[in-house]
Amino acid sequence: DTGVSQDPRHKITKRGQNVTFRCDPISEHNRLYWYRQTLGQGPEFLTYFQNEAQLEKSRLLSDRFSAERPKGSFSTLEIQRTEQGDSAMYLCASSDSLNYGYTFGSGTRLTVV
Amino acid sequence: GENVEQHPSTLSVQEGDSAVIKCTYSDSASNYFPWYKQELGKRPQLIIDIRSNVGEKKDQRIAVTLNKTAKHFSLHITETQPEDSAVYFCAASRGYIPTFGRGTSLIVHP
Numbered sequence: 146d147t148g149v150s151q152d153p154r155h156k157i158t159k160r161g162q163n164v165t166f167r168c169d170p171i172s173e174h175n176r177l178y179w180y181r182q183t184l185g186q187g188p189e190f191l192t193y194f195q196n197e198a199q200l201e202k203s204r205l206l207s208d209r210f211s212a213e214r215p216k217g218s219f220s221t222l223e224i225q226r227t228e229q230g231d232s233a234m235y236l237c238a239s240s241d242s243l244n245y246g247y248t249f250g251s252g253t254r255l256t257v258v
Numbered sequence: 259g260e261n262v263e264q265h266p267s268t269l270s271v272q273e274g275d276s277a278v279i280k281c282t283y284s285d286s287a288s289n290y291f292p293w294y295k296q297e298l299g300k301r302p303q304l305i306i307d308i309r310s311n312v313g314e315k316k317d318q319r320i321a322v323t324l325n326k327t328a329k330h331f332s333l334h335i336t337e338t339q340p341e342d343s344a345v346y347f348c349a350a351s352r353g354y355i356p357t358f359g360r361g362t363s364l365i366v367h368p
């Protein structure tokens with residue numbers, strides 16, 4: 146296990162299309178987080194899972210965004226009807242039960258044209 | 259919700275100098291304060307963290323101080339090296355979900 150993996154690394158899509166990103170956390174980590182980062186900003190929280198349960202969602206997460214973690218392992222983040230404002234780096238992170246510190250993935254850079 | 263302010267936005271130092279980055283937070287219930295380093299094009303990496311029951315923590319050339327009364331905390335890097343050049347983010351949380359500052363771009367000139 147080499148860390149948190151995200152796929153794809155880059156995604157270019159046309160406005161209005163749907164996109165889905167995948168995150169594979171560190172295997173022994175039961176907590177998984179999605180963040181969004183735009184240029185010159187810190188990561189902004191989107192949603193959080195403990196095992197398969199989605200425990201918290203940000204107000205930033207409009208109804209076009211949905212996330213799942215069906216078996217408490219990998220997670221997917223889907224954006225429907227993408228808009229240019231969705232262009233950002235989408236970061237996934239995981240942590241275990243004992244530590245608050247995150248291990249981040251390398252992110253998926255989304256460009257909506 | 260929590261609000262984290264971070265200063266300066268850019269910090270330029272000569273190799274060997276010290277660098278200090280300061281953050282303030284708004285939620286007095288916050289009890290966990292991590293710092294992340296993000297090199298250009300790479301993932302944020304946790305470099306040091308501190309909990310509210312501790313006033314200072316050191317790890318080699320890096321130290322973090324916390325003033326709960328004033329609700330501010332700082333990152334101190336001594337003997338800076340060119341490889342310290344990166345964006346540094348502070349964060350504050352009362353649980354598992356920190357609020358991040360906007361970042362400080364540290365440039366260390368050889």
